[in-house]
Amino acid sequence: MPRPRLILILGDQLSPGLSSLAEGNPARDRIVMAEVREEAGYVPHHRKKLVFLFSAMRHFAARLRRQGWTVDYHGLDQGLGDLCDAVLKSAREFDAGELLVTEPGEYRLREAMKRHWPQRLSLSVRLLEDRRFLCRAETFRDWAAGRKQLRMEFFYREMRRHTGLLMEPDGEPVGGRWNFDADNRKRYDGKLRLPGPARFEPDATTRQVIDLVAEHYPDRFGDLEPFWFAVTETQAEEALAHFLEQALPHFGDYQDAMTEGDDFLFHSLLSPYLNAGLLDPLKVCEAAERCYREGRAPLNAVEGFIRQILGWREYVRGIYWLLMPDYKEENRLASHADLPWFYWSGETKMRCVAEAVRATREHAYAHHIQRLMVTGNLALLLGVEVKQIHEWYLAVYVDAYEWVELPNTLGMVMHADGGYLGSKPYAASGKYIQRMSDYCGACRYKVSSAEEDNSCPFNSLYWHFIQRHRGRFGKHPRMGMVYKAWERMAPARRRAILQRAEALLDDIENL
Template sequence: MSRVRHLVLVLGDQLDLDAAAFDGFDPAQDAVWMAEVAEESTHVWSSQPRTALFLAAMRHFAQALQTAGRPLHYRRLDDPDNRGTLAAELAAALPALAPRRVLMTAPGDWRVWQALKAVVAEAGLVLELREDRHFYSTVREFAAHAKGRRTLRLEYFYRELRRRHGVLMRGSGVQAQPIGGQWNFDADNREPFGPDGPGPVPPRSRFEPDATTREVLALVAQRFADHPGALAHFAWPVTREQALLALQQFIEQRLPHFGRTQDAMWPGEPWLYHSHLSAALNLKLISAREVVQAAEAAYHAGQVDIASAEGFIRQILGWREYVRGLYWTQMPGYMSHNALQADQDLPAWYWTGDTDMACLRDALTQTLVHGYAHHIQRLMVTGLFALLLGVRPQQVHAWYLSVYVDAVEWVELPNTLGMSQYADGGLMASKPYVATGRYIERMGGGCAGCRYDPAQRVGERACPFTTLYWDFLGRHEALLARHPRMALQVKNLARLPPTEREAVRQRADAIRQGQVGVAA
């Protein structure tokens, strides 16, 4: 075999034929390397839907590479001599291919980058990283923004990007102003549904598995039978064409209703008006620019209001860019943060949904069935309970990375440790996002059918969220009393009689010991 000039490494979340790693690609001299390995489903206990999505999308991308005439060296998970890890597979491939250069688009996982870099160095080469053009900003730009700041808030970086790229702006240069007269319509995007719920909701975009995907589903069901989740309802986009269709359907059918109720929940309604595009975005089947431009065009065409357009664009142009910058400027130390010294184990029923708390049962069940829950279910149901309970944040991180189909570490880790669990001590979030069960009741979490009462903090019918909220304030009273956004809540705690505070503490202990909240 003639020596390869450039060997391009492609990971399962880099499925873009126009990625920077392919710049200057010459099919006569260069080759692509990809590998499916068990380690990526076992370093955390990856759910069956998540594993299936990555493998199905990778195999379809391999077909796209071959159609494009790009030589490909592809290792399948079910190959009999599969070595099980990316590092081992690459170490075996490098001597055989003898590339002059090894390059890849910047990865989204510190662990994978370090492993591949070490293998390439052992072979006497340097792993060359190219900028990921999927994003609007670079890590260097975020680092420049972050320099000298004690806290890193989304809003300021988001405004920079809006100005720089002219998104939802009127005018240009220093005179440019945000359309609608304000930068952020978040205050308009927090309405619950009425008492009768959302009414008819447009169906999610469904893509029936083709032969390639069905092969993957069978493999995952057999190989990872003891992993959580289910495959019967698998219908995620696994090709660029499917992802583009899903984007079109969201813009036309759900974005017009997205804005004001994007934080609302309703039992038995997993999809509502959300885009369900994060998995396709994170796999790079579609680009952030395509998504933002489609939403902005819908606004200018009069199809959606400014609150819906801005609220959605803020999640893409703002939040994704922000958490990626935070991840890469703070790793590897960010992974170990535990500012609140949380030390509880994650309840085992997070992997089964076997709890008698209605909101958690609904969120966990849909998560395990579909590999999906929207951002309020993640932040203010599953994440909130773990925070109030005092679960070790690294365990919460591992669970989120395991169960959600869109989970790639660069986006999942800051969202979990920083935003959800406040484990970084406020670097990312301006306060711990804590609330009683009344918040979940207000946003439509199904409290009416639950055995617990969100208005009660003690007693047999007391909502565990409410009990744990007051216990959280008590356990962290000294810290939170100095916090400008939490001091009022701590003052409310001080008004409780000592006997009631003790009753809260005892019931909270019972919840931590598994005596409350577990399905009978």
């Protein structure tokens, strides 16, 4: 009779269809789950993120026990250093012949399992493919082979064809267009009711985890309460249903909008559940498509939502596994400034940045435009060291795991990869923020000027960025108009703008 096996389930693998569970046998094998210091602290994760993950893990462990599995659950109070320590503790109590693990989503952990764990554990370690994604890493590698540029739009079209989502029987996209992004840029005017996300009252398990995190991480960034995230598959499905009914019909129009009156607008807040495994991405996309087919949501909303999951989410995962580990060291724009402390404190006179950091501190969440065009745009213009801004995003957001966060930060936000994710940098002046939000009206800075002492920092920093990277972008086909506009300015004004920017860069902490 074969020896029993240990099955390690990670905190972002809370899916009943996990490949390691499918391979295992509840009558013979034993599951290991663990809350360990290394995973909680290799970056200073937001306390609400820890509560979400630990509570969801505990609920998933309870579900597995109800299904007949034996689960060794190692809580944070056991003081285990890393995941291998947890497996070793279980292995000593269980005569296992092998460890099964669904492949982790982080290169650091995968390499440790492959290179170091077999010797530490005196066990063979078998990594199984994570089949919860819609594009295998090998499939993405084949698609990327021979291409000079890996544009998400073309990958997305292939995924539409592969899945049949929003496709006509003749192979053409529904509505005659692949992408309705141009229809998704309205400024919120306050007239429509904002539904807010689905909220769930913490049960006894979650309350225990809140107390645990408060005890172990009293000074860590992030508010612990109110805590309202879904922590089970059933709750996550309720959150999906809430979004589809209450928010999806208007999501497309306002997906790039920001308002001081609400932190969520019509966004789904489903990414934490998708990335932890509580929701299946294909089922989520199919549910959104049904809303269009049944006339419950317009095409621009449904296509925009599906594109984020089927297109962008799968694309950045493919980029991550294609280019790691060298990708993590990219810094093509030579960005070396320190991350300003106000990214943690929120103490800045820039209203948009203060609001984004406040929302982040309160919810472990800010929507994608706040991340890209406010905190990300500022980090790009300031030339913040890529590693520092990467670790900040990884730490503070409940949906952040390295496979999804690193390409977004290094590639899309910081343009540090030379253009894999975006043909040009997502740099913008304060005019973009004024157009898409109501932040500027209450700000101490003046968005209508760039060279005055009280002018919006984004304005002068934008032109400083354009000037200092002229050698790289001066002949870029998509940036020619920008450089022509810069050249048309009077020399005295250009000098004043650059002087204003230099003064800001010399005193970053007081922006």
